[in-house]
Amino acid sequence: MQRKLYSWLSGLLLLLSISTSQAQKVGLVLSGGGAKGLAHVGVLKVLEKNRIPIDYIVGTSMGAIVGAMYSAGYSPEEIEKIVLSQAFQDWVANRPLTGKVYNYFETDADPAALHLGLAIDSKFKTRITPRLINDATLNYQLATMLAPAGAISDYNFDQLLVPYRAVASEVFTRKRVVQRSGSLADAVRNSMAFPLAFRPIRQTDGRYLFDGAVVDNFPTGVMNEEFKPDIMIGVNVGDVAYKQYPKDKDDQLLTGTLIFLGSNVADTLSVGRNGIFIQPDLEGYGAGDFNRAKKLVNLGETAAEAKLALMLRRIPRREDTVALQQRRRAFQEQAPRPDFKQINVQGLPAEQQEFVRRFFRRTGSSYTPSDIEEGYFTLVDNDFFSNVYPRVMYDKEKKGYVLSVDARQANNLTADLGVLLSTRSMSNFYLGGSFRYLNRYLYTVQANATVGRFYNGAHAAFRISVPGRFPLYIQPQITFNNFNYQDTGGLLGTNTETTQIQQRDLVTNIQIGISPNYRSRYIITGGAFTNRDRFANTDQLSSDASLDQSSLSGFTAALRFERNSQNRRQYATLGRRVEFGFRGVSAVENYDPGTTALDIPGRKKNHQWVRASAFIEQFFSLNKVDSVGVRTKSWGFTTDLVATTQGKFATYRSSLTASPAFLPLPDSRTLFLDRYRGTAYAAGGLHYVQALFGPVEWRTSVYAHVLVRPWEREATNPLLANRKQSISRPYLTAMTGFTYETPVGPASLQFITYDEREHRFGVFAHIGYVLFRDRSLD
Numbered sequence: 102m103q104r105k106l107y108s109w110l111s112g113l114l115l116l117l118s119i120s121t122s123q124a125q126k127v128g129l130v131l132s133g134g135g136a137k138g139l140a141h142v143g144v145l146k147v148l149e150k151n152r153i154p155i156d157y158i159v160g161t162s163m164g165a166i167v168g169a170m171y172s173a174g175y176s177p178e179e180i181e182k183i184v185l186s187q188a189f190q191d192w193v194a195n196r197p198l199t200g201k202v203y204n205y206f207e208t209d210a211d212p213a214a215l216h217l218g219l220a221i222d223s224k225f226k227t228r229i230t231p232r233l234i235n236d237a238t239l240n241y242q243l244a245t246m247l248a249p250a251g252a253i254s255d256y257n258f259d260q261l262l263v264p265y266r267a268v269a270s271e272v273f274t275r276k277r278v279v280q281r282s283g284s285l286a287d288a289v290r291n292s293m294a295f296p297l298a299f300r301p302i303r304q305t306d307g308r309y310l311f312d313g314a315v316v317d318n319f320p321t322g323v324m325n326e327e328f329k330p331d332i333m334i335g336v337n338v339g340d341v342a343y344k345q346y347p348k349d350k351d352d353q354l355l356t357g358t359l360i361f362l363g364s365n366v367a368d369t370l371s372v373g374r375n376g377i378f379i380q381p382d383l384e385g386y387g388a389g390d391f392n393r394a395k396k397l398v399n400l401g402e403t404a405a406e407a408k409l410a411l412m413l414r415r416i417p418r419r420e421d422t423v424a425l426q427q428r429r430r431a432f433q434e435q436a437p438r439p440d441f442k443q444i445n446v447q448g449l450p451a452e453q454q455e456f457v458r459r460f461f462r463r464t465g466s467s468y469t470p471s472d473i474e475e476g477y478f479t480l481v482d483n484d485f486f487s488n489v490y491p492r493v494m495y496d497k498e499k500k501g502y503v504l505s506v507d508a509r510q511a512n513n514l515t516a517d518l519g520v521l522l523s524t525r526s527m528s529n530f531y532l533g534g535s536f537r538y539l540n541r542y543l544y545t546v547q548a549n550a551t552v553g554r555f556y557n558g559a560h561a562a563f564r565i566s567v568p569g570r571f572p573l574y575i576q577p578q579i580t581f582n583n584f585n586y587q588d589t590g591g592l593l594g595t596n597t598e599t600t601q602i603q604q605r606d607l608v609t610n611i612q613i614g615i616s617p618n619y620r621s622r623y624i625i626t627g628g629a630f631t632n633r634d635r636f637a638n639t640d641q642l643s644s645d646a647s648l649d650q651s652s653l654s655g656f657t658a659a660l661r662f663e664r665n666s667q668n669r670r671q672y673a674t675l676g677r678r679v680e681f682g683f684r685g686v687s688a689v690e691n692y693d694p695g696t697t698a699l700d701i702p703g704r705k706k707n708h709q710w711v712r713a714s715a716f717i718e719q720f721f722s723l724n725k726v727d728s729v730g731v732r733t734k735s736w737g738f739t740t741d742l743v744a745t746t747q748g749k750f751a752t753y754r755s756s757l758t759a760s761p762a763f764l765p766l767p768d769s770r771t772l773f774l775d776r777y778r779g780t781a782y783a784a785g786g787l788h789y790v791q792a793l794f795g796p797v798e799w800r801t802s803v804y805a806h807v808l809v810r811p812w813e814r815e816a817t818n819p820l821l822a823n824r825k826q827s828i829s830r831p832y833l834t835a836m837t838g839f840t841y842e843t844p845v846g847p848a849s850l851q852f853i854t855y856d857e858r859e860h861r862f863g864v865f866a867h868i869g870y871v872l873f874r875d876r877s878l879d
Contacts, residue, residue: 125418128157128330130321130372131164133293133314134338135388136193136397138163139184140381143401144336145177152419153412157328158265159320161313163338165267165292166243169285172258172265173250174433184394187675187722192238193391210670211549212531212870213517214845218484236299237481237489243286244493245470248502249436251285252495258282262432266327267292268313268320277316279323284492302490303507314339321371332416333376336401338383377412379404441468442501444476448508453539457486457506459568473504475618479572480506484515485537513537517549520845521869527771529553542567551874555771557583558874576612581605582876586773601758601773602648606632608877610657621664621679629656630688630877634758638697638820647695651755653708655688657878667720671767671870672800672840672847674735674790677719684712686878692751701820704751712745712761712878720788739765739786739804747780749822753814756822760812765804765834766853767871774857776832781809786834797841804834832856846870 129148131141141164148155160168170180183189254260258267258281267288269278280288287302291310294301301309317323318339324330372378381404386397405412444461446454461468461476468476481489492505519531533549543566550559562578584604610628617623632653637646660683667676690706720737743761750756763777763784764770784806791799808829815821838851846869853863 125331125416126156126328127154127416127418128159128324128328128333129155129168130319130324130333130335131158131160131168132319132335132337132339133160133162133164133312134318134383135163136391136393137338137381137383137386137388138167139391139394139397140338140383140401140404141167141336142177142181142184143381143398143403144379144405145171146181146398147402147405147409148334148412149177149420149422149425151409151413152422153334153416154418154420155263157324157330158263159268159324159327160266160292161268161318161320162293162295164336165289165313168265169247169267169289172261172263173247173285174262174429176429181398184398188242189394190391192242209875210870210872211517211533212519212521212551212846212872213533214520214869215518216484217516217518219514219516237478239299240286240290240302240490241474241477243289244284244491247285247289248493248495249433249439251493252437252502253432253435254285256282256284256494258285258288261285262429264328266320266323268317268323269294269310270313270316271308272311272315275316277313277323278310279327281327284494287492300488319371321373321376325373333372334379334412335372335376336379336381336404338381338401375415377408377415379408437495437501439470440501441470441473441504442466442496442499443503444468445503445505446508447505452541456539456541456543456568457508460572461504462570467501468504477504477506479616480508483537483543484535485513485539485543513539519869521553521867521871523867523869523871524865525555525768525771527553527555527768527871529556555585556873560874571615571617573613573615576614577610578612579607579609580874580877581607582874584770586771601634601636601754603635604632604758604876605634606630606877608657620666621662624661624663625659626661627656627658630654632759632877634755636754636758637695638699638752638754646697649695649698649752649754650693651750651752651758652691653688653759654691655686655708657684657686657688659684667718669842669847671872672798672849673718673720673737674733674798675720675722677717679718680714680716682712682714684714684878686710686712686747690750690755692755694751698752699820701752701818706751708748710745710747712743712747714744714761715742716740720790733790733792733798735788735790737788737790739784739788741765741784741806742782744781744809749812749824752820753812753822754820756812763806765806766802766836766851767849767867768851768853768863768865770871770873772855772857772860774855774860776808776829776857777806777855779808779811782806783809793839797839799837800840801837802835805831806834807831843868 131138145167158168158172160166167180171177250261258265267280269280269291270276271278280291290302292313293299294310295312295314301311303309313320319335319337321333321335324333381400383397383400386393390397444458446457449457457480460479462472464472477491480486486508488508490507492507494503494505495501496503513536515535517531517533521527521529529551530553531549531551533547535545535547538544545564545566547564548559548561551557559581560578562576564574564576566572566574582605586601586603608628608630610626613625615623634651635648637648662679662681664677664679667673667678687709690708692704694701694703718737718739720735723734723736741763745761747760750759757775757778760778760780761782763782765784765786769777784804786802786804788800788802793799810824810826811829812822813825815823833856834854836851836853838849840847840849848868850866851864853865854861
């Protein structure tokens with residue numbers, strides 16, 4: 102009898118245990134911590150691998166991002182793949198995605214390091230808006246990545262794959278805001294808005310919300326209030342309060358004090374008596390260390406595995422892996438087709454709203470994702486729209502998505518500042534500014550100038566931008582360049598006076614640009630120009646010598662195709678730049694001999710010629726992911742082809758001066774290299790880039806070029822020009838050195854060899870962009 106009673110009680114207890122384990126609900130809390138929040142991905146991997154269920158998720162800041170992705174149906178492996186990708190590194194670093202960096206609004210690359218936006222209203226009140234952070238890419242990626250889950254759940258976070266909450270704060274009232282519904286991307290973006298990192302976005306009710314870390318960085322209380330789980334797993338990647346003053350490491354902690362004080366620290370006991378608290382060992386890692394993503398994910402796995410036995414003991418219920426994958430797949434398959442039916446614009450007057458809408462192309466009765474992407478990235482590239490935010494919501498009646506573009510603020514004035522410091526006498530100062538006015542079209546007035554010893558230049562333009570299916574602009578402009586080649590040899594280079602003393606050009610033209618997509622444009626240019634070159638015909642000059650002067654004045658017209666997806670203005674590591682051009686020239690040469698011309702007479706002669714050119718430069722990633730993070734390796738190639746029907750000028754030197762030049766390296770413009778000039782040449786180069794430590798890169802480039810029918814001196818009079826009826830031998834150019842991206846532009850130390858007697862070897866170092874305006878006939 103006792104044995105039967107014992108068996109019956111044991112069976113009852115087993116039944117209750119099974120019933121309790123099946124009913125047991127598990128809540129996962131993910132704290133904020135910037136890049137350290139990538140450890141959450143490792144924790145998710147361990148939980149799924151060991152079939153530990155996740156019934157609810159509450160997250161703050163980076164925890165809100167990882168939690169939202171999981172609740173939206175992304176598996177831990179898919180989330181890991183995303184955070185390890187180059188695209189993720191770009192959008193958390195506020196860099197444009199590769200392929201979306203050069204579009205309709207873009208002008209020629211300038212050397213400005215500081216870009217300052219100014220807004221002047223109708224009452225002439227000025228607001229300074231420094232563009233320290235560009236979150237356009239981040240906003241778009243979140244909006245599109247989380248849009249399907251929002252549509253499936255009908256914007257109710259309880260209807261996601263895993264019920265979810267994101268914690269934000271109302272800074273002005275210091276109140277916690279728990280986000281339960283609405284746009285999932287908005288909820289994430291609100292939860293990570295932190296001063297000097299990511300700007301806050303305006304809500305539909307007009308409020309601004311900020312990072313939830315300000316009031317609740319470890320929201321275990323929200324989990325209990327919202328879901329009342331049976332057991333809680335809390336993962337903290339933020340700070341914890343010290344019981345005593347940390348005397349031994351206060352100096353090391355001091356640098357993070359501002360962030361520490363701005364975040365609500367974790368209470369390790371708030372997960373409850375039966376909860377599990379996971380604190381990854383993230384010593385030495387900061388909130389901005391996104392480039393160490395792989396290591397951070399691994400540290401999250403390590404921390405979760407250390408608590409695995411405890412979790413398995415306290416959470417007897419197991420998730421059916423096959424059922425979870427089926428449920429995840431079934432959830433994702435409910436996503437509506439990615440068709441966009443409508444574009445809404447908010448925050449701008451009616452005429453300006455129409456201007457914005459016209460950038461989005463329509464394919465048939467709807468917009469494709471490609472139409473939306475191109476329109477968005479074209480729009481945000483212009484400084485006039487300083488705070489563009491996209492919202493993607495599904496409309497059941499229209500049976501498609503609606504994109505709402507919030508562009509409440511605008512910069513109508515911008516200022517640019519750049520400084521180039523160099524080991525050669527080519528240091529300069531750059532200052533630019535522009536004014537924009539938007540009505541039916543966008544009108545832009547811009548001017549800039551460069552002042553230095555080697556190079557002086559200025560540019561002014563007026564642009565009318567006309568949006569549409571094929572956006573175009575019309576731009577009258579004037580450009581001035583002056584290059585002085587005296588004493589620019591620099592360290593280990595020649596410091597003697599070169600035979601080429603000065604080149605100056607002035608061009609006034611009108612440019613029409615058409616952009617079929619955001620990566621490329623066709624440009625038609627026509628106008629008048631005047632070039633003036635001053636030079637000597639001998640290397641040795643006396644103090645009373647006078648220089649030859651050759652001027653060329655006339656008209657030129659050109660058609661050019663440009664496509665640029667490179668990731669940097671200079672020293673690119675990814676992307677492609679392509680330029681194809683065709684130019685016609687009709688001009689008059691006026692030659693006035695100097696004292697080194699001997700008996701060569703002055704002359705005036707008409708010239709007409711055409712020029713065709715092709716330039717391709719592309720870099721390919723060879724990224725290798727290791728336990729520390731992503732080390733960047735890339736290789737690239739360059740092809741440069743030029744051919745003209747240009748005839749000879751009055752002298753050998755003036756013929757060489759008027760010819761196109763092959764300029765393979767940043768410092769090539771500062772040297773006048775005879776073997777690198779001719780009316781036709783073919784060149785090719787190979788590049789290798791290796792990230793050494795942090796942002797320091799080792800770069801090596803090797804080029805070879807040949808001149809077709811190069812200029813040579815006449816046998817009877819070496820001051821006159823003649824053509825060789827042949828192709829020159831290959832000339833080799835090589836550079837190896839180090840680059841480092843600084844806030845004021847790249848810093849570089851280069852060891853260079855040119856295939857030229859006077860500039861065989863050299864060392865060149867600089868801080869800032871080595872960029873110059875195109876010459877009149879480039």
